[in-house]
Amino acid sequence: MHNLAMHNPAENLVKMANQIGGFFASQAETDAEAAAQSVASHLKLFWAPTMRTQLLDWFEREGGQELLPVVQLALRRHAAQLLGQRAPIPSESSEVFPEGGGDAG
Secondary structure: OOOOOOOOOHHHHHHHHHHHHHHHHHHOOOOHHHHHHHHHHHHHHHOOHHHHHHHHHHHHHHOOOOOOHHHHHHHHHHHHHHHOOOOOOOOHHHOOOOOOOOOOO
16 A cells, blocks of 8 residues: 555545444355445445545546545445535425414414
8 A cells, every 4th residue: 555645635535434444244245336335325324525526536646546446346336426416405495284283373
């Protein structure tokens, strides 16, 4: 494993991504695809968009040799999901209530 330069802001992201990858790889030892999906889902749910973007940019630029294979697979297969926006929260005007419904009396 190559050492990242101490000034590299991706160093901590790589370390955290590898910890996540190690956990999910041990949970799905015989299914790399499932483990990669779990890694991607975890990153999407718990990492800020800026963290995901920074990791993916670094991965694209540097090749990601320092990442576990399961994390590399997750980034390759699920980059669009990781960079995507969260689904918009419906506005009040789009809510539909049945006529006569509600508890106002």
